[in-house]
Amino acid sequence: MSRLNQLSRRNIIKAGIAGLSATMLASFTSIRKVTADENKKSIKTDFEKVCYSELLPHEFRKRLAERPIAYLPLGTLEWHGEHLPLGSDAIQSEGLMIECARKLGGIVMPPIHLGPDRAKLTDDGNMLVGMDYARTTTPPHQLDGSCYWIPKGLHMAVIDSILSQLKRAGFRVVFADGHGPSRLNWAENIEEREARFGLKLFGVTEDIRKQWKCQIDHAGRNETSIMMKLRPELVDLSQLPESRSVWPQGVGGEDPRDATAVFGNECLNKSIEIIRQKFLNAGII
Numbered sequence: 302m303s304r305l306n307q308l309s310r311r312n313i314i315k316a317g318i319a320g321l322s323a324t325m326l327a328s329f330t331s332i333r334k335v336t337a338d339e340n341k342k343s344i345k346t347d348f349e350k351v352c353y354s355e356l357l358p359h360e361f362r363k364r365l366a367e368r369p370i371a372y373l374p375l376g377t378l379e380w381h382g383e384h385l386p387l388g389s390d391a392i393q394s395e396g397l398m399i400e401c402a403r404k405l406g407g408i409v410m411p412p413i414h415l416g417p418d419r420a421k422l423t424d425d426g427n428m429l430v431g432m433d434y435a436r437t438t439t440p441p442h443q444l445d446g447s448c449y450w451i452p453k454g455l456h457m458a459v460i461d462s463i464l465s466q467l468k469r470a471g472f473r474v475v476f477a478d479g480h481g482p483s484r485l486n487w488a489e490n491i492e493e494r495e496a497r498f499g500l501k502l503f504g505v506t507e508d509i510r511k512q513w514k515c516q517i518d519h520a521g522r523n524e525t526s527i528m529m530k531l532r533p534e535l536v537d538l539s540q541l542p543e544s545r546s547v548w549p550q551g552v553g554g555e556d557p558r559d560a561t562a563v564f565g566n567e568c569l570n571k572s573i574e575i576i577r578q579k580f581l582n583a584g585i586i
């Protein structure tokens with residue numbers, strides 16, 4: 302920087318400081334006085350870290366040695382009514398799994414938002430996927446925000462690659478779930494993959510499907526309640542039609558306008574209990 306530039310820069314800074322009010326200067330002074338100790342106290346540390354991407358190597362080694370369980374949240378980016386976010390599926394499966402890992406041990410993988418679903422070509426050459434042509438989508442059309450659909454074969458290839466890496470990283474058990482079509486695709490291939498990868502795999506399989514309480518509708522009372530429990534700031538019921546005689550577009554199940562966080566909590570706890578039983582029966586915990 303030239304001498305001239307330095308001088309003019311100093312003048313600008315001086316003029317700036319002169320223009321600051323006493324209160325503003327006092328607040329700058331107080332920022333400088335914060336000690337390292339005070340700073341540490343202000344950072345939230347009273348929670349158990351369980352997400353793979355957040356762990357330091359020594360934390361990862363410890364959790365893996367205690368319980369070599371990986372949780373794989375499945376999802377997609379898809380219309381979930383006007384009142385829920387587009388990534389609702391993986392937000393819910395990840396939220397459930399974080400609670401599982403805190404209560405039962407293990408590590409939560411980053412969610413897979415890519416998901417398979419039914420798809421068909423319309424007469425005018427457009428492709429409709431998933432909820433685009435559900436009974437409650439009238440008329441059938443491309444719903445806003447639906448994205449990240451991938452063919453079933455590609456989804457299987459992605460999951461296969463993850464499983465071989467989980468095995469390599471030292472995991473022995475994997476629980477995966479979330480987003481109806483991903484759930485079914487995972488569950489129907491469990492046996493074959495257990496044999497191929499030498500892992501013990503769990504999902505929402507036929508034997509527990511009736512008791513299972515998470516993600517059992519589409520943006521209805523169940524999913525909306527779980528979202529209200531996990532991420533209330535992302536739910537906006539005021540976006541739904543006020544009149545009960547108008548059913549919300551592209552929503553399936555019980556009425557989301559009856560959703561509560563208390564019900565969402567009950568659903569999460571019942572599902573966690575089912576997983577606990579599954580792990581107990583298999584001698585994993």
Ligand SMILES: [Zn+2]
Nearest residue numbers: 390519520524
């Ligand atoms: Zn969903």
